[in-house]
Amino acid sequence: MSADYQVHADVAVITLNNPPVNGLGFATRQAIVAGLEQAQADAAVKAIVITGAGKAFSGGADIREFGSPKALAEPNLLSVIAAVERCRKPVVAAIHSVCMGGGLELALGCHYRIAAPGCSVALPEVKIGLIPGAGGTQRLPRALGVEAALNMIVSGEAIKSEMLAQLPGQKLFDKLSASPESLAQEALALAREVGAKHADGSALPLVRLLPCQHKDGDAYFQFARNMVKGMSKHFPAPAKCVDAVEAATKQPFDKGMATERELFINLMWTAESRALRHLFMAERAASKIPDVAEDTPKRKIERVAVIGAGTMGGGISMNFLNAGIPVTILEMSQEAIDRGVGVMRKNYEAQVKKGKLKQDKYEQRMALLTTTTSYDDLKDADLVIEAVFEELGVKEKVFRQLDAVMKPGAILASNTSTLDVDKIAAFTQRPQDVVGLHFFSPANVMKLLEVVRGAKTAKDVMATVMAVAKTIKKVAVVSGVCDGFIGNRMIEQYGRQAGFLLDEGCTPAQVDRAIEKFGFAMGPFRMGDLAGNDIGWAIRKRRYQEKPDMKYSKTADLLCERGRFGQKVGKGWYDYVPGKRDAIPNAEVEQMIADHRQALGIKPRKISDEEIVQRLVYSLVNEAAHILEEGIANKASDIDVVYIFGYGFPVHRGGPLCYADEQGLFNVAQAMKRFALNPLDDAKFWEPAPLIQRLVAEGKTFNG
Ligand code: NAD
Numbered sequence: 001m002s003a004d005y006q007v008h009a010d011v012a013v014i015t016l017n018n019p020p021v022n023g024l025g026f027a028t029r030q031a032i033v034a035g036l037e038q039a040q041a042d043a044a045v046k047a048i049v050i051t052g053a054g055k056a057f058s059g060g061a062d063i064r065e066f067g068s069p070k071a072l073a074e075p076n077l078l079s080v081i082a083a084v085e086r087c088r089k090p091v092v093a094a095i096h097s098v099c100m101g102g103g104l105e106l107a108l109g110c111h112y113r114i115a116a117p118g119c120s121v122a123l124p125e126v127k128i129g130l131i132p133g134a135g136g137t138q139r140l141p142r143a144l145g146v147e148a149a150l151n152m153i154v155s156g157e158a159i160k161s162e163m164l165a166q167l168p169g170q171k172l173f174d175k176l177s178a179s180p181e182s183l184a185q186e187a188l189a190l191a192r193e194v195g196a197k198h199a200d201g202s203a204l205p206l207v208r209l210l211p212c213q214h215k216d217g218d219a220y221f222q223f224a225r226n227m228v229k230g231m232s233k234h235f236p237a238p239a240k241c242v243d244a245v246e247a248a249t250k251q252p253f254d255k256g257m258a259t260e261r262e263l264f265i266n267l268m269w270t271a272e273s274r275a276l277r278h279l280f281m282a283e284r285a286a287s288k289i290p291d292v293a294e295d296t297p298k299r300k301i302e303r304v305a306v307i308g309a310g311t312m313g314g315g316i317s318m319n320f321l322n323a324g325i326p327v328t329i330l331e332m333s334q335e336a337i338d339r340g341v342g343v344m345r346k347n348y349e350a351q352v353k354k355g356k357l358k359q360d361k362y363e364q365r366m367a368l369l370t371t372t373t374s375y376d377d378l379k380d381a382d383l384v385i386e387a388v389f390e391e392l393g394v395k396e397k398v399f400r401q402l403d404a405v406m407k408p409g410a411i412l413a414s415n416t417s418t419l420d421v422d423k424i425a426a427f428t429q430r431p432q433d434v435v436g437l438h439f440f441s442p443a444n445v446m447k448l449l450e451v452v453r454g455a456k457t458a459k460d461v462m463a464t465v466m467a468v469a470k471t472i473k474k475v476a477v478v479s480g481v482c483d484g485f486i487g488n489r490m491i492e493q494y495g496r497q498a499g500f501l502l503d504e505g506c507t508p509a510q511v512d513r514a515i516e517k518f519g520f521a522m523g524p525f526r527m528g529d530l531a532g533n534d535i536g537w538a539i540r541k542r543r544y545q546e547k548p549d550m551k552y553s554k555t556a557d558l559l560c561e562r563g564r565f566g567q568k569v570g571k572g573w574y575d576y577v578p579g580k581r582d583a584i585p586n587a588e589v590e591q592m593i594a595d596h597r598q599a600l601g602i603k604p605r606k607i608s609d610e611e612i613v614q615r616l617v618y619s620l621v622n623e624a625a626h627i628l629e630e631g632i633a634n635k636a637s638d639i640d641v642v643y644i645f646g647y648g649f650p651v652h653r654g655g656p657l658c659y660a661d662e663q664g665l666f667n668v669a670q671a672m673k674r675f676a677l678n679p680l681d682d683a684k685f686w687e688p689a690p691l692i693q694r695l696v697a698e699g700k701t702f703n704g
Contacts, residue, residue: 002016002017002018002022002025002027002028002031003015003016003017003018003028003031003032003035004017004053005031005034005035005038005039007039007042007044007045008188009044010044010045010046010047010192010195011045011046011047011048011049011188011191011192011195012035012038012039012042012045012047012048012049013048013049013050013051013188014031014032014035014036014039014048014049014050014051015051015052015053016028016031016032016050016051016052016053016057016058017052017053017054018062019053019054019055020054020055020056020059021055021056021058021059021060021098022052022053022054022056022057022058022059022103023058023059023060023061023062023063023064023065024058024060024061024062024077024080024102024103024106025062025064025065025070026062026065026070026071026073028062029075029076029077029079029080030075032050032080032083032084032106033075033079033080033083035048035050036048036083036084036087036091039087039089040087040088040089045089046089046191046192046195046196046199047089047090047091047092047191047192047194047195047198048087048089048090048091048092048191049091049092049093049094049187049188049191050084050091050092050093050094050106050107050110051093051094051095051096051183051184051187052096052097052103055097055098056096056097056098056099056103057093057094057095057096057097057098057099057103057107057119058098058099058100058102058103058106059098059100059101059103060100060101060102060103060104060105060124061077061101061102063280063281063284066277066281077102077105077106077133077134078134078135080106080109081105081106081108081109081134081135082109084106084109084110085109085111085206085208087111087204089195089198090111090112090191090194090195090197090198090204091110091111091112092110092111092112092113092114092187092190092191092194093106093107093110093112093113093114094114094116094183094184094187095107095113095114095115095116095119095121095161095173095183096115096116096119096180096183097116097118097119097120097180098119098120099115099119099120099121099122099161100120100121100122100123100124100158101122101123101124101125101132101136102134104121104122104123104136104140105123105132105134105135105136105139106134108135108136108139108140108143108172108207109135109139109207111194111204111205111206112174112190112191112194112205113172113173113174113175114173114174114175114176114177114183114186114187114190115161115164115165115173115175115176115177115183116161116176116177116179116180116183117160117161117162117176117177117179117180118160118161118162118180119160119161119180120158120159120160120161121152121158121159121160121161121164121172122152122156122157122158122159123136123137123140123152123153123156124156124157124158125153125156125237126153126154126155126156126237126238126241127156127276127280128273128276128277128280129235129236129237129267129270129272129273129274129275129276129277130237130264130267130268130273131153131237131240131241131244131260131263131264131267132153132244132260132264133260133261133264135208135257135260136153136260137153137241137244137245137247137248137256137260138208138212138244138247138248138253138256138257138260139207139208140152140153140172141212141245141248141249142171142207142208142210142211142212142248143170143171143172143207143210144164144167144170144171144172145167145169145170146212146213146214146220146245146248146249147214147220148164148167148170149245150224150241150242150245153241153244153245154224154228154231154238154241154242161173161176162176171207171210174190175190208253209253212248212249213249214249217249221242221245221246224242224245225239225242228241228242234272234519234650234651234652235272235276235652236267236270236272236273237267237272237273240263240266240267243259243263244256244259244260244263247259247260271652271653271654271662272652274654274658274662275651275652275653275654275655275658275659275662276651276652276654278637278640278654278655278658278703279640279641279644279651279654279655279658281637282637282638282640282641282655282703283475283641285635285637285638286475286476286477286478286637286638286641287466287469287470287476289462289463289466289478289634290634291459292459292462292463296459296460296462296463297460297463298460298463298464298467299382299409299411299460299461299464300382301325301382301383301411301464301468301471302325302326302382303325303326303327303328303380303381303382303383304317304320304325304326304327304328304381304382304383304384304385305327305328305329305330305378305381305383305384305385306327306328306329306330306384306385306386306387307329307330307384307385307386307387307388307398307402308329308330308331308340308386308387308388308389309329309331309336309337309339309340309341309343309344309371310340310387310388311441311442311443312387312415312439312441312443313329313340313385313387313388313415314340314341314343314344314347314443314444315347315439315441315442315443315444315445316385316387316415316439316443316444317329317344317369318344318347318348318365318443318444319439319443319444319472319473319474320472321365321366321368321369322365322444322472322473323471323472323473324368325368325471325472326368326369326370327368327369327370328369328370328371328372328377328378328381329341329369329370329371329372330371330372330373330374330375330377330378331371331373332373333373334373337371337373341369341371344366344369345366347444348362348365348366349362375401375402375404375405376405378402378405378406379405379406379407380407381406381407381410382409382410382411383410383411383413383465383468384402384406384410384411384412384413385413385414385415385437386398386399386402386412386413386414386415386416387415387439390416390417390418390419392419392423392424395414395416395419395424395427396424396427399412399414399424399427399428399434400427400428402428403427403428403429403430408430409433410433411433411434411435411461411464411465412428412430412433412434412435413434413435413436413437413465414434414435414436414437415436415437415438415439416436416438417438417484417485417488418483418484418488418539420481421434421435421436421452421454421481422454422455422456422481424436424454425454425455425456425457431454431455431456431457432456432457432458432461433458433461434454434456434457435451435452435453435454435457435461435462435465436450436451436452436453436454436479436481436485437449437450437451437452437465438450438451438452438479438485439474440487440646446645446646447473447474447475447645447646448474448475448477448487448641448642448645448646449469449474449475449476449477450476450477450478450479450485450486450487450642450646451465451466451469451476451477451478451479452478452479452480452481452485453478453479453480453481454481455481462478466478475641475645477633477638477641477642478633478634478638479632479633480630480631480632480633481632482627482630482632485632486624486627486632486633486638486639486642487642487643487646487647489623489627489632490619490620490623490624490627490639490643490656491620491647492539492623493619493620493622493623493685494524494616494619494620495524495528495536496551496552496553496619496682496685497615497616497619497681498511498524498525498616499552499553499555499556500553500615500680500681500682501607501612501615501616502553502555502593503553503555503593503596503597503600503602503680504602504604504605504607504678504680505597505602505604505605505606505607506607506612507585507590507593508523508525508573508574508585508589508593509525509574509583509585510607510612511523511524511525511612511616512524512525512526512583513609514609514612514613515612515613515616517609518613518617518650518653519649519650519651519652519653520648520649520650521648522648524616525572525573525574525583526573526574526583528556528566528572528573529566529567529572529573529574529576529583530566530567531566532565532566532568533556533559533560533564533565533566533572533573534560534565534566536556537556537557537560540552540556540557550682551682554596555592555593555596558592558596559572559573559589559592562592564589567581571586573586573589574586574589602680614671614675615675615681617656617659617660618660618668618671618672618675619685620643620656621656621657621659621660621668621692622672622685622686622688622689622692624636624639624656624657625688625689625690625691625692625702626689626691627639628691628702629689629690629691636657636702636703637655637657637658637703639655639656639657640654640655640656640657640658640703641655643655643656657702657703658702658703660702661701661702661703665692665695665696665700665701665702666696668688668692669688669692669693669696672686672687672688672692673686673688
């Protein structure tokens, strides 16, 4: 049973009990209905309270049942709510902590509602590309008023119960309890009061019977449609939220429910909702490591040290300060410290100026920061993150010193983006304590953290850093050791394709436009200009030595030879006007590309946007398949998470592998084989990875 049933004198209490958030799974739904039946059969019971055990009233659907027949099995949520509404004895929802999605819809079906202050109330379905599907769009506008309800439904954001209780004319809550602690007693008292009131069999109040209108009718909904247009560019759900709420104002309740159902089911079948649901699950799954049990004991992380106060060290430190964890930064000199801390201050001050951070919070955070030039000052740290120059020799010096001073059990992490974490671990006597923590720039903003697991990294170190990632609000994905880890190893193939496309006939603007239309925030050339083209140049120069057989376009090198490093020098693939980020195509660059083409004897051809997008995206997909097969990534969904949170892959596509699944892996493999026939491309690369071939043969998908 996933709900408990108890009788307190003349009140029956049904307590949802399905940790962690009392999701409305099959067993819980059955238990609610069983409880209602039991209470109605018991003559001593005059009223019923539904509440939740532990940390929530209810967080809504049980995500563990997503996609399984159990999710829809009767009694489904609609049937449960109908059973509540039809109950002959008054049902009081006693709401606390979290009341979301189906949880709120269940509460709206109850005859009375009492909420504790501080409860987060939301209908977040829009965030997974849906609308509420169990009456939320029809009942909430009746209980709360059309505008407030539509705002909640369209944004999916949580609002505190005490704020909602203040809305004029609201009928969502009959009462707010004095405190969360007094909710249970006050709910019993309310149940007794309404039990007595309806003892004569008088009709019980139902939200469905409340009127639902907006005084400006059509004009208001037109306005609402315009408002959601911006946010619904790639997403159909927000506009459907407006349609559903409009139906609540214009159709009788049962007809409105049918409209909601139809809109909900149609959205379920959209690729966008599939992508968002996939990401919702993928993000939660990313923190799970197959061979590291969830109850693995974690090391205590109370003090952090960061080596290097450059671009990354400063940003990394800010993450911990923001989470209230003291940080000591070690640098080579006082000047370097001053420079690094100055940048951090500037970042915080910009947030204060924008009103995103209170002055006192800023001061509290900076008060947690200490700096030093001596390793002796680091010995109390539980976790040290190295972010010095990307040279193995420098890393060696740092790790040997850390090994000498850090206390036993401290975790030694490197933020290296390209170097071998196993080699770094071997500089110490404690390779089991060494791990890669690959932050993305700007480290205080970007959500992705690649956790690089060395051959000897201990399981409790993995469990600890995954938990630390959560504390500092990062989405962590585990990667094995390889050049570039998951994200950069894939992006290299994407970059190579971008280069070939120029050689074959595209302009940088054409490539960028095509992939931006697909949904990337920035195409590869605008991105190169932003990051600095010299960085890619340095990597390629290394590659020419390491992988002399690998084919590269030389166009980007020619650009760098002209000093066109990107935005920082005002010119790259495009020109830039100081103070602006607009990319202005440059005739000289286009001529340079044309001359290079001619020198190679290539006759330019017109390349379609479809080919551009497929070559860029499928290059990511093929490399990802190798990464999966080699065990560098644990699962396909981890790769999607890396690309969504670290590389600006369009959210509505769900990540490269989700997108490939949507296209059909047979079609993806066919396209790869076609690209392999292009003499100007890399035939060997385009051979579909063995994993793709296997999945196609078995009719399976990556995210299966
Ligand atoms: P940076 O040049 O901005 O900063 C490096 C800092 O380390 C400098 O302030 C330098 O004074 C300090 N330093 C160098 N040697 C030191 C030593 N022996 N002891 C103490 N301090 C020392 O470099 P960055 O961009 O912050 O990169 C740092 C690391 O992060 C590199 O390994 C890099 O590959 C990695 N990384 C960088 C990015 C990025 O986008 N910049 C992204 C991910 C990872």
